[in-house]
Amino acid sequence: MREIVLIGINHKTAPVELRECIAFSEDEAVTATAALRGRPHIHESLLYSTCNRVELLLVTDDKPAAVADAKAFIADFNKIPVAQFESALYIHANDDAVRHLFRVAASLDSMIVGEPQILGQIKEAYRRAAEAKTAGVILNRLLHRAFFIAKRIRTETGIGDRAVSISYAAVELTRKIFGSLDGKRVLLIGAGEMAELAVEHLLRHPVAETFVANRTFETGLALARRFNGQAIRFEEIPEHIKRVDIIISSTGAPGFVITREDVKSIIRARRNRPIFFIDIAVPRDIDPEINRLDNAYVYDIDDLKGAIEENIEDRQKEAIKGERIVDEATVRFREWHDSLDVVPTIVGLRKKLETIAEAEIKRTVHGNGMSPEDAQALTRMMAAFINKMLHDPTVFLKREGMHGDKALYIDTVRKLFKLDE
Amino acid sequence: MDASALVISIVLYMLSAAGYLAYLLLQKNALQRAGFFLLLAGWVCHTVSILLEVARQGHIPVSNLHETLSFAGWAIAGVFIVLHYRYGLKILGVVAAPFVALIMVIVSLLPDEPAQTTAIFKSFWLVSHVTVIFIGEAAFALACGAGILYLTQENAIKTKRRRFFFKRLPSLDLLDSTGYACIVVGFTMLTLGLITGLVFAKSVWGRFWSWDPKEVWSGISWLFYAALLHERLTVGWRGRRSAIMAIVGFGVLVFTFLGVNFLMEGHHAVFTK
Incomplete structure (x- = not known):
């Protein structure tokens, strides 16, 4: 009777320094998958490596031999001694291995429960295994079940419902203020990487216009081009606050870029239309006093983080429902495997x-x-x-x-x- | 016969209110649907009870406080149902259903003394005056409800503390535009109501305006809402200030409806005591 064995480390068992040493890059994973095919005790195998985990799924007739083989493989491939990572390894067999895979695929085991990337990463790993022909009957069935379960948990529970990234939290809040994002104008102040990350989801929605203001006009121009927006000069900001609805600021400026007076003086010109400031800069760019003005809302990075924390708690509650679905699926899979x-x-x-x-x-x-x-x-x-x-x-x-x-x-x-x- | 229809409708309104409040706490969509259908059923019973009363008395039943309040409750429920179908603004039921239920409970506690039937109740102008005024007041009541929801949600966003209702309430923009729509409807109806009232006054007492306290306060309400609309159209008054004004305006209206009758004399007094 063939056994399913899972060997791995993740963010709970190993610090990032160790995970870095063992992680497989995209290219390495391809080579590794091919290398695993030749091992005598390993009939089927699948390897996935993300920033939070490295896991190796095996089908074997001889569990101890396969485990030893796998450890040696990881050590050889990454050129570190087995002793250095052995204590951080967890080894699951059969039901436990199946349950573990289902939980990982459904993002119940993730650092941020419900984050959607992991499923795609496992799908990619499965595609590699299928190409290298290291996935056989058992892993084929197992992975297809895992994808199905992950999808089911996502639709039947609320683990993926609430915003848990700054970017999503910003979108959620924007919706609470404006209802829909259609026809809204967005102004980005500062063209740093943070700004891009924060507005990624916001700009995926159809907004009417995007403006980018940056101290170095050229950098702003490049970012504006990426978002199909328009670059403006820093001095033009006061003029543009009259027209835009959402302002995202992330400059490295030591003081406030927009003060209470700036906004107060243009409220009438805006005909009291609501304006939403998202301030992700530290030190802050937007005067927090603006939040006291009517129809003006200011959220800084800590406020957004606070909003996310509540949502994470909600997700954890939903995850309990997901665990039940996983348990059920594990039993079903065992029935098939036994047959x-x-x-x-x-x-x-x-x-x-x-x-x-x-x-x-x-x-x-x-x-x-x-x-x-x-x-x-x-x-x-x-x-x-x-x-x-x-x-x-x-x-x-x-x-x-x-x-x-x-x-x-x-x-x-x-x-x-x-x-x- | 007609009393039983009214009692059934009150029970249904109360169940509906309970359903909506449970929806706010538990956020099960079924509760909200149940609340709405209970309200709808209550409203149908209520309509039947009013029609029976019309058949019995031979005129529109607004001759004492019991009847006028009941009519007001009926109008609010009716306007809410229309809004629900037009805009799908489910959450307003959280305010509307308990409000209607409260009005109807008060109605059931008030004595229903038969008033002297006079010919003036059969006038076309009176019927249109009363109906239009009540629909207008119902729209203002819902504007007040939307205003309360707006302030609640705005406070949650401003203070950055999300409470359990944060997810349930719609966007500020939707609440604001609903309140505005309600005020536009209410104002139109109030204007029509005042005009028909003037015409009716002319036909009965021979003059359009007699400085009756109710007339004066209706005029004040009208001016108040006119000012609110004017500000909105010219400088774009909206959001928080507009919501507060909708609530204050409704306070003025309630005073016009009840306060004037109890504190002052006038020719409207007989209908509402």
């Missing part, structure tokens, strides 16, 4: 044939008005037929040292005769 054994398959095959024979005999006896003696003879004939019929497949499946992947043949038989229904 991949030779004996239950032969028993199932026999039962199927006998059921068909019984029904057909009954019909024939009934339809032709046969005597009980004739009927008995017919039954005996059928029993003998089934035995002869099953002889070769049974010998084939039970034969020691069957070539290739045993699970594959059993799975084919089960599919051919629809034994899983």
